[in-house]
Amino acid sequence: MRTAKDFFTPLAVGAPAPLREIPARPSRAIHFFDPSNAKMAAKIPDMVGTVDVLLGNLEDAVKAENKEAARHGLVEIATNTDFGPTQLWTRVNALDSPWVLDDLTTLVTEIGHKLDVIMVPKVQGAEDIHYVDRLLAQLEAKAKLERPILVHAILETARGVANIEEICGASPRMHGLSLGPADLAADRRMKTTRVGGGHPGYLVRQDPTGGDIDADRPTYQQDLWHYTIARMVDACAMHGIYAHYGPFGDIADVVACEDQFRNAYLLGCVGAWSLHPKQIAIAKKVFSPSVEDVEHARRVVAAMGDGTGAVMLDGKMEDDASTKQCLVMVELAERLAAVDPELKAQYDAIEA
Numbered sequence: 001m002r003t004a005k006d007f008f009t010p011l012a013v014g015a016p017a018p019l020r021e022i023p024a025r026p027s028r029a030i031h032f033f034d035p036s037n038a039k040m041a042a043k044i045p046d047m048v049g050t051v052d053v054l055l056g057n058l059e060d061a062v063k064a065e066n067k068e069a070a071r072h073g074l075v076e077i078a079t080n081t082d083f084g085p086t087q088l089w090t091r092v093n094a095l096d097s098p099w100v101l102d103d104l105t106t107l108v109t110e111i112g113h114k115l116d117v118i119m120v121p122k123v124q125g126a127e128d129i130h131y132v133d134r135l136l137a138q139l140e141a142k143a144k145l146e147r148p149i150l151v152h153a154i155l156e157t158a159r160g161v162a163n164i165e166e167i168c169g170a171s172p173r174m175h176g177l178s179l180g181p182a183d184l185a186a187d188r189r190m191k192t193t194r195v196g197g198g199h200p201g202y203l204v205r206q207d208p209t210g211g212d213i214d215a216d217r218p219t220y221q222q223d224l225w226h227y228t229i230a231r232m233v234d235a236c237a238m239h240g241i242y243a244h245y246g247p248f249g250d251i252a253d254v255v256a257c258e259d260q261f262r263n264a265y266l267l268g269c270v271g272a273w274s275l276h277p278k279q280i281a282i283a284k285k286v287f288s289p290s291v292e293d294v295e296h297a298r299r300v301v302a303a304m305g306d307g308t309g310a311v312m313l314d315g316k317m318e319d320d321a322s323t324k325q326c327l328v329m330v331e332l333a334e335r336l337a338a339v340d341p342e343l344k345a346q347y348d349a350i351e352a
């Protein structure tokens with residue numbers, strides 16, 4: 001275990017100093033693309049500025065025979081594209097795969113100066129983060145990078161969930177977590193074959209009235225992912241890093257996708273993955289506070305003055321704690337407005 005004294009010491013001579021705080025850059029939609037797919041890759045330069053994060057995916061969903069083409073495709077896209085305000089992330093192959101070492105060495109030495117975050121799949125415990133942490137420091141030193149590349153872990157194994165707090169605190173590079181519902185379902189032996197989203201069989205049924213168990217009774221579908229998302233949010237908040245919902249595989253069902261994203265947003269997540277261009281707008285909408293919420297939050301903050309005491313507003317009690325809730329909303333709106341002119345115009349139009 002690294003002590004508090006050396007937690008922020010670079011892990012290789014010449015590597016950049018680790019960050020003391022992870023910047024809250026917007027990551028409402030982390031848009032996945034396969035750099036070995038020529039049609040998809042050609043669209044990426046035009047997507048700059050339309051999404052918070054573009055992620056070149058090298059892991060699952062890239063065919064084994066295309067792994068090297070995907071890696072080289074990402075180097076080419078990164079080299080030839082000015083990403084402006086959009087972050088560039090990658091998802092490397094799993095740590096037990098034959099590809100990950102080449103993924104990391106190639107990407108950090110050739111395009112490390114353009115990469116903001118490396119997503120690491122199937123993280124099982126702190127030992128996986130420690131391995132990546134040291135290797136990245138060595139590669140950063142070799143490439144003479146001036147800022148550290150951050151690490152984002154996918155929560156998609158039962159062991160990863162059991163070790164969630166130690167994963168989040170394993171390195172000052174930790175940017176956040178994403179839920180990986182497909183791999184996690186398989187690893188836990190859950191009986192859903194869907195990539196994220198609910199299941200109609202996971203429900204509660206209303207009690208019988210008058211003891212009549214044969215009468216029709218309403219059922220209420222429950223959220224399969226509530227427990228894991230809630231754990232993820234607490235572990236991330238505890239370590240000052242960011243929780244994200246992951247993929248929603250039913251691309252056509254934009255309504256259920258929005259519902260799943262909104263549940264994650266309400267619980268404390270800051271973003272989700274988009275697998276198809278049509279999911280970008282959903283994530284941007286859901287993970288941006290509504291104009292009504294920002295308006296209300298600003299009124300509470302203004303009414304509370306120095307933030308202490310209690311006032312009545314619209315018939316409701318507001319106090320120090322509800323002011324903090326409102327500040328979460330106001331500060332998020334300010335950060336998003338700084339990168340999203342359309343949203344800025346909507347928030348600016350709110351009457352003081």
Ligand SMILES: CC(=O)SCCNC(=O)CCNC(=O)[C@H](O)C(C)(C)COP(=O)(O)OP(=O)(O)OC[C@H]1O[C@@H](n2cnc3c(N)ncnc32)[C@H](O)[C@@H]1OP(=O)(O)O
Nearest residue numbers: 032033034039040043057060061182195247251275276277
């Ligand atoms: C469980 C996990 O690990 S989830 C993460 C891994 N999975 C992924 O990354 C999947 C990424 N997405 C995809 O592979 C594709 O979107 C698919 C397979 C889901 C659907 O692909 P298609 O059937 O081609 O979708 P569709 O026909 O609607 O595409 C419309 C257009 O958008 C393009 N497009 C589709 N997905 C993307 C994308 N992610 N990024 C950029 N462009 C895309 C297509 O190339 C197509 O272009 P065209 O109009 O010039 O022909």
Ligand SMILES: O=CC(=O)O
Nearest residue numbers: 156180181182183
């Ligand atoms: O990688 C994502 C998942 O759901 O598995």
Ligand SMILES: [Mg+2]
Nearest residue numbers: 060156180183
């Ligand atoms: Mg996965």
